[in-house]
Amino acid sequence: MRLLVVEDDPDLARQIATALRGAGYVVDVAHDGEEGHYLGDSEPYDAVVLDLGLPGLDGMTVLARWRKAGRTMPVLVLTARDQWSEKVAGFDAGADDYVAKPFYMEEVLARVRALLRRAAGHASSDLECGPLRVDTKAARVTVRDNPVKLTAQEYRLLAYLMHHQGRVVSRTELVEHLYDQDFDRDSNTIEVFVGRLRKKLGAALIHTVRGLGYRLAAPGDET
Numbered sequence: 001m002r003l004l005v006v007e008d009d010p011d012l013a014r015q016i017a018t019a020l021r022g023a024g025y026v027v028d029v030a031h032d033g034e035e036g037h038y039l040g041d042s043e044p045y046d047a048v049v050l051d052l053g054l055p056g057l058d059g060m061t062v063l064a065r066w067r068k069a070g071r072t073m074p075v076l077v078l079t080a081r082d083q084w085s086e087k088v089a090g091f092d093a094g095a096d097d098y099v100a101k102p103f104y105m106e107e108v109l110a111r112v113r114a115l116l117r118r119a120a121g122h123a124s125s126d127l128e129c130g131p132l133r134v135d136t137k138a139a140r141v142t143v144r145d146n147p148v149k150l151t152a153q154e155y156r157l158l159a160y161l162m163h164h165q166g167r168v169v170s171r172t173e174l175v176e177h178l179y180d181q182d183f184d185r186d187s188n189t190i191e192v193f194v195g196r197l198r199k200k201l202g203a204a205l206i207h208t209v210r211g212l213g214y215r216l217a218a219p220g221d222e223t
């Protein structure tokens with residue numbers, strides 16, 4: 001899952017990005033509204049953490065422009081404390097949730113998790129597919145209740161497929177959602193990681209759809 005953080009306070013931006021990366025996400029950071037708007041408009045993020053008080057273009061305008069342009073990614077807004085009018089305006093502009101400053105990082109992580117799973121249509125942070133279970137809260141993976149050890153990159157790939165299970169996901173889409181903007185992207189590496197995941201999880205879960213990509217589905221649910 002690839003996230004965008006738009007926050008002008010450099011310390012806070014770094015703290016949020018570090019916490020999100022620690023939770024297994026890939027994160028791009030923008031420090032002003034112009035850059036944030038540009039990135040959110042041109043890159044396929046799975047969710048955005050957006051500060052409202054930004055230099056140049058303010059967060060509310062950034063959000064309103066994204067929505068007007070048809071960008072539907074979930075957006076968690078950071079508001080100043082007790083600014084209830086700001087919260088209302090934020091929701092009207094298209095925010096999906098908000099956190100008031102100052103906040104505990106755990107709350108941001110929990111809200112981002114909730115936004116991601118709701119966007120993918122899941123009710124719980126435990127995602128299941130046949131014998132496979134991914135606890136997105138603890139980044140823990142089990143097959144038939146046996147823990148499976150994955151590298152960070154393998155986990156990111158699996159988590160993305162789990163959030164979109166049953167649907168064919170192209171290699172291009174995976175590259176776009178698993179690497180940040182500075183990464184030297186190479187879609188061939190995806191194949192390598194899929195191979196490793198199959199080895200660790202069993203070959204029956206990740207199906208190759210020729211010429212299109214991959215689909216995660218429980219055995220016996222191959223249609």
Ligand code: CA
Binds near residue numbers: 007008051053054
């Ligand atoms: Ca600010």
